[in-house]
Each structure stands twice: as structure tokens, then as C-alpha cells.
Amino acid sequence: MALLEVKDLQVYYGVICALKGISFEVNQGEIVSLIGANGAGKTTTMQSIAGLIPIKGGVVNYDGQPINKVPGHKLVKMGMSQVPEGRRVFQELTVYENLVMGAYTQKDKKKIKEDIDEICTRFPRLGERKKQIAGTLSGGEQQMLAMGRAMMSHPKLLMLDEPSMGLSPLLVDEVFNIIKDYHKSGTTILLVEQNAKKALAVSDRAYVLETGSIAASGKASDLMNDESIKKAYLGE
Amino acid sequence: MNILFNGLSLGAIYALIALGYTMVYGIAKMLNFAHGDVIMVGAYALLVTLNLQGHIALGVVVSVVVCTVAGIVIEKLAYKPLRGASPLAVLITAIGVSYLLQSVSQLIFGAAPQPITIGNFGTVNLFGAEISTSTILTLVVGSVIMACLTVFIKKTRTGRAMVAVSEDRGAALLMGINVNRIIMITFAIGSALAACASVFYLMQIPSLEPTLGSMPGIKAFTAAVIGGIGSIPGAMLGGVLLGVIEKVCLSIPALSPYTTAVEFGLLIVILLVRPIGLLGKKRREKV
Ligand SMILES: Nc1ncnc2c1ncn2[C@@H]1O[C@H](COP(=O)(O)OP(=O)(O)OP(=O)(O)O)[C@@H](O)[C@H]1O
Ligand SMILES: [Mg+2]
Numbered sequence: 001m002a003l004l005e006v007k008d009l010q011v012y013y014g015v016i017c018a019l020k021g022i023s024f025e026v027n028q029g030e031i032v033s034l035i036g037a038n039g040a041g042k043t044t045t046m047q048s049i050a051g052l053i054p055i056k057g058g059v060v061n062y063d064g065q066p067i068n069k070v071p072g073h074k075l076v077k078m079g080m081s082q083v084p085e086g087r088r089v090f091q092e093l094t095v096y097e098n099l100v101m102g103a104y105t106q107k108d109k110k111k112i113k114e115d116i117d118e119i120c121t122r123f124p125r126l127g128e129r130k131k132q133i134a135g136t137l138s139g140g141e142q143q144m145l146a147m148g149r150a151m152m153s154h155p156k157l158l159m160l161d162e163p164s165m166g167l168s169p170l171l172v173d174e175v176f177n178i179i180k181d182y183h184k185s186g187t188t189i190l191l192v193e194q195n196a197k198k199a200l201a202v203s204d205r206a207y208v209l210e211t212g213s214i215a216a217s218g219k220a221s222d223l224m225n226d227e228s229i230k231k232a233y234l235g236e
Numbered sequence: 237m238n239i240l241f242n243g244l245s246l247g248a249i250y251a252l253i254a255l256g257y258t259m260v261y262g263i264a265k266m267l268n269f270a271h272g273d274v275i276m277v278g279a280y281a282l283l284v285t286l287n288l289q290g291h292i293a294l295g296v297v298v299s300v301v302v303c304t305v306a307g308i309v310i311e312k313l314a315y316k317p318l319r320g321a322s323p324l325a326v327l328i329t330a331i332g333v334s335y336l337l338q339s340v341s342q343l344i345f346g347a348a349p350q351p352i353t354i355g356n357f358g359t360v361n362l363f364g365a366e367i368s369t370s371t372i373l374t375l376v377v378g379s380v381i382m383a384c385l386t387v388f389i390k391k392t393r394t395g396r397a398m399v400a401v402s403e404d405r406g407a408a409l410l411m412g413i414n415v416n417r418i419i420m421i422t423f424a425i426g427s428a429l430a431a432c433a434s435v436f437y438l439m440q441i442p443s444l445e446p447t448l449g450s451m452p453g454i455k456a457f458t459a460a461v462i463g464g465i466g467s468i469p470g471a472m473l474g475g476v477l478l479g480v481i482e483k484v485c486l487s488i489p490a491l492s493p494y495t496t497a498v499e500f501g502l503l504i505v506i507l508l509v510r511p512i513g514l515l516g517k518k519r520r521e522k523v
Contacts, residue, residue, distance in 0.1 A: 052406050076412030088407040090400055092517070101400055104393070105412040153412065 003028045003063060003157055003188050004049070010057035011041075011048045018044045020212040021058060026157065026190050031183050033191040033199040033220070035233055036209035042192040043085045045209070046161045050082050051075055063156070077105045079156035083163055085192075087146040091135030095126055098134050098145055102152030112152070119148040122178065140171045147178065158182065159190045164198065176202055196233040200224045208233065237365035239487045240480065245371040246440070247479025248378030252433040253456030254463065254471035255385065256426030262402040262466035263422045266326045270310060270333035272453015274427050278303040278434035279444050280341055283352050292355060300431040307427025308420055316416070341446040349445040352438055370439040381432060382472055385425070389468065394421060402466065455482075458503050464516025473514060478502075 004026040011019040019041050026032045034042050047053045049060055051072025060067050063078060070078075090098050099119060103112045120127030123144045129137065134145060143163060150158060160179065164172040176198055183189050183202075193199035200206055203220040208229065216229060223229050253275060260268045281302040285295035314333050318326050357369035389395035400408040401418045409415055437452055438444070455478060463474025478499055485495040506514065 047406075050410060052409060071414070071416075072409045073412050073414045076410070082410050084407060084410060088404050088410075090403050090407065092403055093399065097396070101396065101411050104397065149411075 001028050002026065002061070004190065005061040006045075006049070006058070007061070008058035009045070009048065009055065009060060011044050011053060012056045018212055019048070022209070022212070022214050023058075024207045024214060024217065026188060028188055029186075030204045031179070031189040031191060031202055033193055033203040033206045034209055035193055035196040035199055035206060036215075037233075038194075039211070040209040041212045042209055043161055046082060046085075046159055046190075046192055050080065050159070076153055079154070080159070081150040081153045081155035081157070082159040083146045083150045083161060085161040085165070087139075087142045089134040089137075089142050089145045089149065091133070093134055094130065095132055095134055095137070095145055096130040098149050099126075099152055102149035105153050115152055115154075119151060122151075122181075123148050139166050140168070143167060143171075143175065144178075147175075151182065155187060157188045157190065159192075161192045162194060163191075164193065164195045172198065196229075197224075237363055238367060239483050241362075241365070241367050241371050241375065243480030243483035244476060245374040245378070245436070245479070246483055247476035248374050248382075249433050249436045249440075249452065249475075250456045250459045250479050251382065251472045251475025252378055252429045252436075253452055254460040254475045255382070255468065256430050257457050257460040258463070258465055258468060258471040259398075259422050259426050261460070262468075263398055264311075264315070264419045265405075266315065266323070267330060267457075268315075268423075268426075269327070269330040269453075269457075270314075270337060271426065271430060272449035272451075272456070273334050273337040274303050274306060274310075274430040274449065275434040275437065275452060276341060276444070276446060276449035277306050277337060278431035279352075279438055279448055280345060281431075282354075282435060282438065283350065283444055286352065286354075296432075296435050299435060300428050303427040303431035303434075304424045307423040307430075311420055311423040316419075319416075338446045345444075345446065347446060349443045352442050352444055354435070354439050354442065357439075370436075374436040374439065377432070378436065381429065385429075386468065394418070398422060455499065458499060461513055462503055462506050464513025467513065467515045467517065470513055470515035 002025040006025065007023050008021040009019055010017070010021050022045065034045065036042055044053065048055050051070065055068050062080060067075060090101060093101065096116065099116045100112065103115060106112055125141055126144055126148055129141065134142065137145060147163065163175050167175065172195065179189060179191065180202055191199055191203065200220040200223055205218065206220045206223050207214050208216040216223065253271070256271045257268065260266065260271070278299040281299040282295040285298045286292065310333055314329050315326065318329060357373065359366045359368050360372060389398060397408065397413045397418050400411060400413060401415055405415055456475065459474035459478045460471045462477065463470030481502065482495055482499060485491045485498050491498065
């Protein structure tokens with residue numbers, strides 16, 4: 001069953017067309033990745049689904065209902081959560097306060113405390129730094145915080161926009177391991193990545209975005225062996 | 237001693253108004269130039285209640301309610317449709333709202349100044365100085381209100397959401413925060429504070445006219461910028477600083493005609509030395 005279904009999605013910045021009608025779907029329990037070069041429209045796709053930028057045309061169905069007109073803040077309650085491009089943690093708040101903010105839609109205070117403990121075991125670096133101001137964390141730590149914060153709302157669908165951006169190779173591996181782990185615990189994942197090789201390695205299926213249109217799609221394992229994809233995105 | 241207390245209580249008034257400017261700027265990212273006129277609306281609400289033989293306490297409540305509603309309505313009708321529009325368009329709209337409020341009150345109440353009497357509070361003897369009770373009242377109640385606001389922002393879920401929205405509106409939305417609602421609440425709180433300020437202001441200067449809000453509005457805006465616009469402690473500090481400076485200048489005969497010049501001079505100096513204001517935070521450029 002499709003948890004997220006995007007049909008002919010069109011998004012404009014003023015008169016500039018950033019998405020020229022793209023269609024894709026993410027089924028319950030899958031990891032799907034969206035790969036493509038700089039400026040292809042990956043972030044635009046993620047942000048328009050989350051209600052951060054308005055949708056010009058097409059339909060987005062989530063969990064069986066159209067969400068084009070649903071205000072972004074309500075989508076979080078419906079189980080959609082996003083780790084935005086550039087992390088965007090709350091720089092002036094502490095690690096702990098950021099995690100509490102991630103649980104904004106959760107009501108049970110005791111449960112929130114338990115969830116924070118759980119996040120801190122998943123990300124030991126955060127556990128050590130609960131009181132630290134987020135703006136003073138390293139880039140890698142901020143990425144962990146952004147991921148932990150997004151998990152605090154217990155999403156059904158976790159969307160990650162370039163979680164490996166600017167991280168050292170070791171940390172990139174760690175981030176992908178965390179994504180795999182989190183997926184195993186029962187969350188559907190939509191992943192946007194420049195690091196196509198790593199993304200395809202963890203995904204079930206993938207879509208290739210090229211200047212606002214879907215250029216290719218298929219099983220991740222097939223795309224990995226596709227000659228033209230290899231040349232353009234895997235640097236082989 | 238007297239000068240210090242008068243300065244502090246005038247400062248508390250400026251601070252209450254400055255909080256409205258600074259919170260709206262921090263959270264809605266706009267300068268609400270009609271904020272000063274909300275004070276005037278509160279003042280007339282109080283006058284009308286007193287004229288109808290209402291008790292002063294009732295007058296204060298009416299004033300707060302009227303201002304809060306006015307703040308919400310102004311935001312909803314004038315500013316919300318402009319969300320995402322250019323800052324200049326929003327600024328011009330705010331100036332338009334300011335003139336609208338002044339003109340409407342002139343139509344209803346006339347342009348002539350009207351006296352108002354908010355009881356006679358007498359004086360108390362403090363540290364050997366005769367200080368008027370209204371001054372003490374302003375100082376104490378003003379401080380309590382500001383302390384409550386600080387606790388509200390630090391401790392409550394809505395308060396934390398306000399901090400999140402002011403830092404990154406998009407990220408706040410991704411947390412499930414209803415940004416429009418938070419902006420509305422900010423206008424409501426700012427306007428309620430302006431109503432409190434109007435009551436204290438009338439205790440000092442017991443006369444109303446439609447342009448009543450302009451001067452304290454501009455002074456409070458100056459205070460907000462001195463303290464660092466967007467910063468809540470900054471608005472409090474800037475307000476108190478400006479209030480004390482004003483009263484000190486007024487007490488020195490040679491300086492008193494130039495009081496306003498001194499205040500705005502201070503603004504210029506502070507902006508030259510520290511463009512973000514005393515407690516302002518550097519805005520990180522987004523990458
Ligand atoms: N706020 C904006 N105003 C105007 N154009 C924009 C805006 N944001 C993005 N664009 C344009 O839309 C297109 C898609 O941008 P988008 O950020 O979605 O790309 P991306 O695939 O995420 O790229 P990257 O891998 O570099 O993050 C680009 O051509 C970009 O210049
Ligand atoms: Mg991007």
C-alpha cells in the first residue's frame with residue numbers, strides 16, 4: 001500500500017518552474033531514495049510535500065488522503081516528519097530543548113522523557129551533550145540532533161534531505177547505519193541524497209530527478225547496475 | 237531618589253511597550269508601527285469605562301480586552317494576508333493601520349485632548365523621599381508582568397514554540413507548530429502589554445488625544461532597538477535605560493529642553509558602536 005503517493009506534482013518559485021509534474025510513491029515499510037544533481041528539485045519536492053512551499057498542481061496523497069491543502073503543522077500529527085536540508089536545529093536552544101521541540105505534538109510528558117532517553121541511547125553523542133547549546137555542536141552532532149528531533153514525533157514516514165551532507169566518511173556510514181536501524185524498527189523512509197551510491201545501497205527503490213522531472217526509476221539494485229546511471233551519478 | 241524612581245517607572249512603561257515591538261519583530265519578522273496606537277486604543281477604552289461610571293479595575297480589564305482583540309484583528313485583517321510579501325509592503329501597511337486607528341478615534345472622540353482622572357493615589361515615604369504611589373505601582377506591577385512574561389516564554393509549551401518560530405519559522409512548522417497561531421498569540425500578548433502600559437501612562441499624564449500613542453510608541457521603539465530588537469531582555473533593559481535617562485535629563489535645567497535629542501542621540505551612538513543593540517543576537521546567515 002502506498003503511504004505517500006505523489007501525482008504530477010508541480011511547484012513554481014514565482015514564474016520559475018522547479019518541479020514540472022513529477023510522480024512517485026513510497027510504500028509502507030520501504031526505503032525509497034530520490035537522487036539527482038544540484039538544483040534538480042529534490043529539496044523542493046521534500047518541502048512542498050511537508051507544506052513549507054505551496055503546491056501549484058498535482059496531488060499528494062498521504063496515508064490515503066489528499067494533503068495538498070492540509071497545513072504543514074497538521075502533517076506532523078498525521079505521522080510525517082522531516083529532517084530538513086542543512087539540519088536547521090534551533091541554534092539558541094540546548095540539545096535537550098531541541099528534542100523536546102521535536103515532541104511538540106506529543107502530549108504525555110513522561111513518555112517524552114522516556115523518548116529522549118531512547119534517542120540518547122541511539123545517539124550517544126547527544127546523550128553526552130544534553131545541556132549544550134545546539135549552535136555550538138559540530139556539524140555531525142547537529143545532524144544527529146536533527147535526526148533525533150525528527151524521531152521524537154514517532155513518525156510513520158521519516159523524510160531525510162541530504163543527511164550525509166558535509167560529514168566525514170566515517171560519520172556518513174554511521175548516519176546510514178542509523179537510518180537502516182530506524183527503518184527496521186518499523187518506519188517508512190524517503191531519503192534524498194547526493195551520495196547516490198550509499199543511498200542506493202540502503203534503498204528498496206529509487207527515483208532519479210533531473211531538472212524538475214523524473215528521469216529514471218526502479219529497484220535500487222537495478223539502478224545500481226544501469227550504465228547511464230553509473231556514469232552520471234555513481235562516478236564510475 | 238525621586239528622579240530615579242520616576243525614571244524607573246517611566247522605564248517600565250517604555251519596556252512594556254517595547255516588548256510588543258520586539259516580540260512581534262522577533263516572531264513575525266515585521267515592524268508593527270501601529271503598536272503605539274494600540275496604547276491610544278487602550279487609553280480610550282479606559283476613559284469610556286470610567287465615563288460610564290465603571291470602576292478603575294473594570295476599566296483596566298476592559299482596556300486589556302479591547303487591546304488584545306484589536307491586536308488580533310489588526311494582525312488577521314492587515315498583516316496575515318501579507319505573509320511572505322516584501323517587507324516594504326508590510327511596513328507601509330503598518331503605517332496605514334496607524335493612521336487608520338488615529339483617524340477612527342478622532343472621528344469618535346474628536347481631536348481635542350480630554351482629561352482623565354484615575355483616582356488620587358497620594359505619596360509614600362521611601363528612603364526619606366516622597367514618592368507617588370502611582371510610580372511605585374507602575375514599577376511593581378510592571379516588573380511582575382515582565383517576570384510573568386519571562387516565565388511564560390521559558391516554561392510553557394506555547395512560549396517555547398514562540399522561541400522556535402522566531403528562530404526558524406520553517407523548522408518550527410516541521411515540528412508541528414501552528415505558526416499562524418503563534419503569531420496571533422504574539423500580537424495578542426504585545427497588545428495586552430500595551431494596554432497595561434496605557435493605564436500607567438495615563439497615571440503620569442492624565443490627558444488623552446488620538447495621537448497619544450505616537451510619542452511613547454516612538455520612545456519604546458527606540459528602547460527596543462537600543463536593547464536589540466528581537467530580544468526580550470533587551471527590550472526591558474532598553475526601556476528602563478531610556479526612562480531613567482529621560483527623567484534625569486528633565487531634572488537638569490540646562491539639559492531638559494534637549495531631552496528627546498539626548499535619547500535619540502543615545503540610539504545613534506549605540507547603533508554605531510553595536511549595530512545589533514545591547515543584547516541583540518547576531519543573525520546567522522542561512523546556508
Ligand atoms: N526560494 C527559491 N527561489 C527561487 N528559486 C529557487 C528557490 N529555491 C530553489 N530554487 C530553484 O529551484 C531549483 C531546485 O532547487 P532545489 O533546492 O529543490 O534543488 P536540490 O535538488 O535540492 O539541489 P541540492 O542538491 O543542491 O540541494 C533550483 O534551480 C533552484 O535554483
Ligand atoms: Mg537540496
